[in-house]
Amino acid sequence: xxxxxxxKDVVSEPYKYGFVTDIETEKISKGLNEDTIRLISEKKxxxxxxxxxxxxxxxxxxxxxxxxxxxxxxxKIDYQDIIYYSAPKQKEKISxxxxxxxxxxxxxxxxxxxxxxxxxxxxxxxxxxxxxxxxATTFRKELAEHGVIFCSISEAVKDYSHLIEKYLGSVVPxxxxxxxxxxxxxxxxxxxxxxxxxxxxxxxxxxxxxINSGDSGQFERTLIIAEEYSSVSYxxxxxxxxxxxxxxxxxxxxxxxxxxxxxxYSTVQNWYAGxxxxxxxxxxxxxxxxxxxxxxxxxxxxxVETGSAITWKYPSCLLLGEESVGEFYSVxxxxxxQQADTGTKMIHIGPRTKSTIVSKGISAGNSVxxxxxxxxxxxxxxxxxxYSQCDSMxxxxxxxxxxxxxxQSQQPNSEIEHEASTCRISEDQLFYLQSRGIEFExxxxxxxxxxxxxxFNQLPMEFAAEADKLLALKLEGSVG
Amino acid sequence: xxxxxxxxxxxLEVNNLFASIENLPILKGVTISVNPGEIHxxxxxxxxxxxTLSKIIAGHPSYKITKGEIKFTGNNIQxxxxxxxxxxxxxxxxxxxxEIPGVSNLEFLRVATNARRKFLNKEELDTxxxxxxxxxxxxxxxxxxAFLSRSINQGFSGGEKKRNEILQMALxxxxxxxxxxxxxxxxxxALRIVASGIKKISNEQTGIILITHYQRLLDEIQPDYVxxxxxxxxxxxxESDLALELEKNGYEWTDNFIKEQ
Numbered sequence: 001x002x003x004x005x006x007x008k009d010v011v012s013e014p015y016k017y018g019f020v021t022d023i024e025t026e027k028i029s030k031g032l033n034e035d036t037i038r039l040i041s042e043k044k045x046x047x048x049x050x051x052x053x054x055x056x057x058x059x060x061x062x063x064x065x066x067x068x069x070x071x072x073x074x075x076k077i078d079y080q081d082i083i084y085y086s087a088p089k090q091k092e093k094i095s096x097x098x099x100x101x102x103x104x105x106x107x108x109x110x111x112x113x114x115x116x117x118x119x120x121x122x123x124x125x126x127x128x129x130x131x132x133x134x135x136a137t138t139f140r141k142e143l144a145e146h147g148v149i150f151c152s153i154s155e156a157v158k159d160y161s162h163l164i165e166k167y168l169g170s171v172v173p174x175x176x177x178x179x180x181x182x183x184x185x186x187x188x189x190x191x192x193x194x195x196x197x198x199x200x201x202x203x204x205x206x207x208x209x210x211i212n213s214g215d216s217g218q219f220e221r222t223l224i225i226a227e228e229y230s231s232v233s234y235x236x237x238x239x240x241x242x243x244x245x246x247x248x249x250x251x252x253x254x255x256x257x258x259x260x261x262x263x264x265y266s267t268v269q270n271w272y273a274g275x276x277x278x279x280x281x282x283x284x285x286x287x288x289x290x291x292x293x294x295x296x297x298x299x300x301x302x303x304v305e306t307g308s309a310i311t312w313k314y315p316s317c318l319l320l321g322e323e324s325v326g327e328f329y330s331v332x333x334x335x336x337x338q339q340a341d342t343g344t345k346m347i348h349i350g351p352r353t354k355s356t357i358v359s360k361g362i363s364a365g366n367s368v369x370x371x372x373x374x375x376x377x378x379x380x381x382x383x384x385x386x387y388s389q390c391d392s393m394x395x396x397x398x399x400x401x402x403x404x405x406x407x408q409s410q411q412p413n414s415e416i417e418h419e420a421s422t423c424r425i426s427e428d429q430l431f432y433l434q435s436r437g438i439e440f441e442x443x444x445x446x447x448x449x450x451x452x453x454x455x456f457n458q459l460p461m462e463f464a465a466e467a468d469k470l471l472a473l474k475l476e477g478s479v480g
Numbered sequence: 481x482x483x484x485x486x487x488x489x490x491x492l493e494v495n496n497l498f499a500s501i502e503n504l505p506i507l508k509g510v511t512i513s514v515n516p517g518e519i520h521x522x523x524x525x526x527x528x529x530x531x532t533l534s535k536i537i538a539g540h541p542s543y544k545i546t547k548g549e550i551k552f553t554g555n556n557i558q559x560x561x562x563x564x565x566x567x568x569x570x571x572x573x574x575x576x577x578x579e580i581p582g583v584s585n586l587e588f589l590r591v592a593t594n595a596r597r598k599f600l601n602k603e604e605l606d607t608x609x610x611x612x613x614x615x616x617x618x619x620x621x622x623x624x625x626a627f628l629s630r631s632i633n634q635g636f637s638g639g640e641k642k643r644n645e646i647l648q649m650a651l652x653x654x655x656x657x658x659x660x661x662x663x664x665x666x667x668x669x670a671l672r673i674v675a676s677g678i679k680k681i682s683n684e685q686t687g688i689i690l691i692t693h694y695q696r697l698l699d700e701i702q703p704d705y706v707x708x709x710x711x712x713x714x715x716x717x718x719e720s721d722l723a724l725e726l727e728k729n730g731y732e733w734t735d736n737f738i739k740e741q
Contacts, residue, residue: 437566437595450582
């Protein structure tokens, strides 16, 4: 959870989360082979089916090729030069927060995510993930009273193995794509959410991902299951220290919504983006997909992507249940030498399914920002509808914006609508606002947030205000 | 130039101002002085530098002052940003108010008003108090409150845009307002609404510069002085009857005047 104070008071600093926590860690050695995977699985005391899941994924990954179709340029990743497991040293079994290393609590405090009983956020439950492991999850007892399960995926493997076995990899198959296969082989931790039948989750749930170590990758795995007539709003936030090397982040998120269930998944991604010359920054290759399995189920993705040197991310919906609904609301901002290739896939399979795509791309500096999306109407998706709107805003004259919409329809009785626009912040617009007494930076941020309004309206309240500030912060000095 | 209120210092003094855009000289020695309570009209052909003068006073970054100075309440403002000038009480009513999609008119007006209030050490207004204030000001220009929820100038008719400018002037309560062809594109009813709005907002403390081609605005708002501009200079200054003369004889003589020079 990116809390209230996360982006507050930081307007003068470009990236406030670049610090490194000096903590003793347990790392395995660099490199990736079957032994690495067995070692990770062993460390986590996993059942055999999960080890097989990993090994299966690894063998498939070895036969796959890194995709090169995205509009991204980056130096080749050496997969043998990455540490696949890094965890802060802790006691074997932690029974309460008091036993968590104070340095870790301090780290999350500094990030605006206090975890301790006295200081924790009151309206939201947090799962805090530090490198490869989940540190703490707040409000577990309170949530349990409602039957809601919210814990790290490692714990879920131990305590709710039947659910993991049933659903893990059911939305994103292990061989779905190169990065998903890699994640399936080496994933270390992440969050697990289970909302039982008929339950509206009493508070927002959130995960906060922190990369601390410079030479280890982060491969988290999130699984959210919403049973019939249940609903949940889930938020995720991410930051990383400033290193001049690139760190790989390859996550997989799977969502499953049964009959009449709804899942709202919001992301504010603020991984370190590298410096002005494009040195350092996170390589963010993420597979996020939701399956609207049930009738009238709904999955809504909203994302504010401002960080990472490279972003490759297409949160998608498989609309199987009849009358199910998929949504994708995205703001992607790139500055300096950042590159983003992001969008969504809306796969209409069931009849009378609906999807909405609203994408706002903002490119400043020398950055490249691409929207890539697929809308597919399957042969049984009669009476289904899609509406897509993809807008790009250019700031300065060196930035680039692309839109790649793919449309496939096998169903004549369906509607697909696509609108796209490109605009530029003009000097005259800025002068108009300034000539009314509005400061230059504020004028830019008013225009940018005006441009993003349709998406911000979809974010949970306090998230929206932060997103606003975050964009202003990211754009500082990029105009004029 | 004579002044009605000699005991007061001028609000705005433009002294022998030369300015250019991309090395092309536009203003070639403009001098004008506006005292509190005065209404000045600047008339002249298209391209004579009227709009440039107004933009330079407001601080448009594209123009470069090469000589001379602009003083506002006695201080040289050349180093001030456009927003600082606006906050201190300089208002420019645009000839072509620009559309800004996505930014709500209400929010824009509130931020602008509060920036000015902050400068005046007045309490900033929250959403509710501001709505009360803005509704009161809407009456001055006979605008419907539906305008507030729309994006800035987006989809506004020409007349609505101009009324929105005057609404901003009413909220910002400037010391000096430069209204650049506020009358252009207005039908006679809208012109009257705008003119009566301007009159109600201005008082003996404020100065107004009306930039216009036509007498009809000056029929509604009587200027104390009329300046004729040609080729980047003020070539003649008179009282309100000068405007009538221009209406009758056109601008051709100004061309001859420049040639003779």
